[in-house]
Amino acid sequence: MGMSYRRYLAGARVYGCLSCRTHLTTIHSMISRAFNGQHGRAYLFEDVVNVIEGEPNDRQMTTGNHTVRDIYCCKCKTILGWKYEKAYEQSQKYKEGKYILERNLLVDVQ
Amino acid sequence: MRPPEREYESNPTSPRIHPQARSPSLSPSPKANGHVANGHGSPMNGSSKHSKSPVPRVELPGATIYDDSYIDREEYIRLVIQSLRDIGYIESAATLEAESGYVMETSRVAEFRRCILEGTWSEAESALEHLGVSENDGLWEAKCHISQQKYLECLESGRTSMALHVLRNELAPLHTDPELLHPLSSLVMCTDAADLRQKAGWDGAHGSSRRRLLVNLQSYIPSSLMIPPRRFVTLLDQARLQQISQCIYHNAPITPQHFSLYADHTCDTDLFPRVTTTILQVHTDEVWSLEWSHSGKFLASASKDKSVIVWSVGPNSNPEISLYLHLQDHQFPVGCLAWSLDDTILLSSCEQLIKMWNTESGALIRTIEAHTEPVSALAWVPDGSGFISASQDRKINLWGSDGKQRDSWGITATRIIDLAVTPDFTRLVAIGESARDPILSTPRSDAAAASATARNGNNNTAPNGSRTPEYLMIVYDLTTKQPELSVSLGGQLTSVKISSDSQYALVNHAPDEVHLWDLFTGRLARKYTGQRQGRHIIRSCFGGVDGNFVVSGSEDGKVYVWHRDRGILLDVLAGHGLGSVNSVAWNPRNTQMFASCSDDCTIRLWEPSAGGTDGDSASRLAHRTADDRSHEGELNGKGKGKGRESWVEDISASRIL
Numbered sequence: 001m002g003m004s005y006r007r008y009l010a011g012a013r014v015y016g017c018l019s020c021r022t023h024l025t026t027i028h029s030m031i032s033r034a035f036n037g038q039h040g041r042a043y044l045f046e047d048v049v050n051v052i053e054g055e056p057n058d059r060q061m062t063t064g065n066h067t068v069r070d071i072y073c074c075k076c077k078t079i080l081g082w083k084y085e086k087a088y089e090q091s092q093k094y095k096e097g098k099y100i101l102e103r104n105l106l107v108d109v110q
Numbered sequence: 111m112r113p114p115e116r117e118y119e120s121n122p123t124s125p126r127i128h129p130q131a132r133s134p135s136l137s138p139s140p141k142a143n144g145h146v147a148n149g150h151g152s153p154m155n156g157s158s159k160h161s162k163s164p165v166p167r168v169e170l171p172g173a174t175i176y177d178d179s180y181i182d183r184e185e186y187i188r189l190v191i192q193s194l195r196d197i198g199y200i201e202s203a204a205t206l207e208a209e210s211g212y213v214m215e216t217s218r219v220a221e222f223r224r225c226i227l228e229g230t231w232s233e234a235e236s237a238l239e240h241l242g243v244s245e246n247d248g249l250w251e252a253k254c255h256i257s258q259q260k261y262l263e264c265l266e267s268g269r270t271s272m273a274l275h276v277l278r279n280e281l282a283p284l285h286t287d288p289e290l291l292h293p294l295s296s297l298v299m300c301t302d303a304a305d306l307r308q309k310a311g312w313d314g315a316h317g318s319s320r321r322r323l324l325v326n327l328q329s330y331i332p333s334s335l336m337i338p339p340r341r342f343v344t345l346l347d348q349a350r351l352q353q354i355s356q357c358i359y360h361n362a363p364i365t366p367q368h369f370s371l372y373a374d375h376t377c378d379t380d381l382f383p384r385v386t387t388t389i390l391q392v393h394t395d396e397v398w399s400l401e402w403s404h405s406g407k408f409l410a411s412a413s414k415d416k417s418v419i420v421w422s423v424g425p426n427s428n429p430e431i432s433l434y435l436h437l438q439d440h441q442f443p444v445g446c447l448a449w450s451l452d453d454t455i456l457l458s459s460c461e462q463l464i465k466m467w468n469t470e471s472g473a474l475i476r477t478i479e480a481h482t483e484p485v486s487a488l489a490w491v492p493d494g495s496g497f498i499s500a501s502q503d504r505k506i507n508l509w510g511s512d513g514k515q516r517d518s519w520g521i522t523a524t525r526i527i528d529l530a531v532t533p534d535f536t537r538l539v540a541i542g543e544s545a546r547d548p549i550l551s552t553p554r555s556d557a558a559a560a561s562a563t564a565r566n567g568n569n570n571t572a573p574n575g576s577r578t579p580e581y582l583m584i585v586y587d588l589t590t591k592q593p594e595l596s597v598s599l600g601g602q603l604t605s606v607k608i609s610s611d612s613q614y615a616l617v618n619h620a621p622d623e624v625h626l627w628d629l630f631t632g633r634l635a636r637k638y639t640g641q642r643q644g645r646h647i648i649r650s651c652f653g654g655v656d657g658n659f660v661v662s663g664s665e666d667g668k669v670y671v672w673h674r675d676r677g678i679l680l681d682v683l684a685g686h687g688l689g690s691v692n693s694v695a696w697n698p699r700n701t702q703m704f705a706s707c708s709d710d711c712t713i714r715l716w717e718p719s720a721g722g723t724d725g726d727s728a729s730r731l732a733h734r735t736a737d738d739r740s741h742e743g744e745l746n747g748k749g750k751g752k753g754r755e756s757w758v759e760d761i762s763a764s765r766i767l
């Protein structure tokens with residue numbers, strides 16, 4: 001893989017990892033607040049940085065079957081949410097390639 | 111053909127003492143010594159001491175040394191005579207003068223030389239005029255040089271009134287600008303001769319000052335009249351430099367062994383480090399960084415496995431390599447390393463922390479927590495008094511060697527990725543990302559208008575709507591801490607190194623380039639291409655004799671080697687496994703060894719192939735083979751400190767040229 005530094009973001013509101021404050025995404029990238037995760041409320045984002053993606057697996061969600069990957073903070077390795085790889089329901093296709101972050105694992109940084 | 115020479119020793123009591131005595135006592139000019147004007151037995155035939163049994167003049171047709179040569183025979187022979195005299199072959203020089211009819215220099219030149227070296231100044235001045243130096247040729251300036259020497263010598267020997275006389279009557283009329291005269295006149299105030307020599311930057315009548323004066327005066331006298339000193343050797347040196355510039359693998363020290371007059375110099379490519387001789391396999395994850403100690407005896411490696419290893423490398427004659435220290439007290443992967451000038455302290459960086467290690471005991475001396483984001487560069491200052499740290503938090507800090515903060519540069523314009531200090535202590539070169547952090551893409555569900563505004567309003571906007579970061583190289587003046595040059599570059603910059611002469615900065619640049627910046631002119635001097643780099647920190651370095659080479663890691667798992675000044679890609683060295691070669695480091699004390707480290711968890715040492723003609727390297731092969739056999743059992747086992755390849759067959763060192 002090789003060595004790289006974490007990315008830093010700017011904007012009105014930058015969300016970071018609660019445990020290590022690594023920058024993850026910004027409010028500009030938010031698509032929806034109307035999601036639920038394992039720890040309560042979760043947000044859907046267009047783009048997220050500084051995360052490692054886990055292996056793909058199929059999960060039955062309230063909105064149907066999806067192939068997802070867990071995403072980990074690249075510094076502290078906390079599981080922060082997941083990335084939608086594939087949505088099987090036509091109506092859920094818009095989520096493909098997008099990220100879910102659990103609100104309770106985020107902190108405002110900057 | 112040659113006349114019997116022993117007979118000339120007519121004065122055996124002083125055979126070699128007075129070289130100048132062999133010069134002809136009467137001769138108008140060297141040109142007049144041409145064989146036409148110069149009859150047999152004339153005084154031109156070298157020393158009058160030879161008159162008892164004169165050496166027959168050899169009459170030759172033409173004026174060149176070979177029919178098809180452009181080299182003038184007279185010029186050539188006069189240079190030979192000069193070299194013979196310099197060496198001490200005084201009789202041979204005299205014989206050659208007699209046989210050829212050419213003299214090294216006329217008696218007037220010899221007289222002038224004698225006057226300067228003996229310090230008979232008024233005679234020297236008239237000798238200068240007799241040499242035909244006119245006002246147009248700078249007679250005035252030449253006299254000025256002589257008067258200045260005379261003045262200093264008077265002061266040195268305490269003849270102050272004489273010195274003042276020279277100042278007023280000789281130097282003052284010659285200097286039209288009184289400002290120029292002032293530094294000289296102020297020397298009268300010197301307390302003693304030693305003080306004078308120090309203030310004047312002059313080494314006295316008995317030092318080399320008269321010989322230097324002679325060299326200065328030489329420029330006013332036609333070189334055909336008075337041959338510049340060591341002229342033959344100067345020409346040979348030029349030939350040597352020309353041969354070196356043609357030798358693209360040039361990595362040999364300047365010794366008679368490597369530079370024979372009998373053949374053009376060229377370095378044996380077998381003596382160039384291009385095969386793996388050792389694989390160090392102890393790290394359990396990617397190896398990211400390498401630094402040699404200044405002694406060249408230790409190699410430190412930093413890994414994603416959260417440890418630093420210090421390897422001990424034996425002397426060239428006994429290249430035993432062993433794990434010397436394993437520094438494991440790091441909570442996160444280790445990014446950079448820096449040895450103190452005396453090699454007693456090793457610094458490592460781990461996230462925002464800097465750790466100082468005692469390199470003898472392996473004890474952790476101190477952990478410094480002053481940065482808030484990952485430390486990205488550590489560099490000792492050239493006087494060894496401390497070190498500089500830089501970080502992704504944009505700060506540059508200066509620390510004493512005790513680990514106490516001395517200074518801070520505050521928040522700079524960049525999230526620093528690497529920095530280096532010039533060895534002459536004048537500049538600091540930092541590379542990094544502009545502090546204008548990128549904004550992530552706007553969601554498609556947002557108003558299209560907002561998105562369109564963002565795209566049109568910002569040239570840095572990438573197609574997906576996010577701002578591309580700006581990458582900067584900033585050259586700071588170390589004393590003022592002010593940027594003297596700031597260059598915005600199109601791709602990510604990942605490594606910076608400075609050449610030993612402080613002139614060049616070597617910068618890795620994504621995608622796929624290494625740049626050489628001339629810090630004196632502030633211009634890009636050269637680009638090296640071939641290596642692959644896109645997203646990762648890939649490092650490069652200078653190396654070899656005179657820093658003649660540039661080496662870089664690469665994301666394709668190979669090591670790239672270029673000729674620094676010609677930019678030619680010399681080698682693409684394969685061997686490392688999957689992933690990137692992250693860093694390379696050339697041994698500062700062994701020009702024939704460098705190291706590379708990779709995502710494959712190993713470090714490789716690259717050295718000349720064993721088949722080289724160097725006797726030393728042949729004996730090393732034998733040594734290593736024996737060593738390998740004796741450790742064969744252990745090598746196959748896991749956890750062994752090192753593994754060595756059978757480097758002859760396995761290594762695929764693909765040569766490009």
Ligand SMILES: [Zn+2]
Nearest residue numbers: 017020073076
């Ligand atoms: Zn984290």
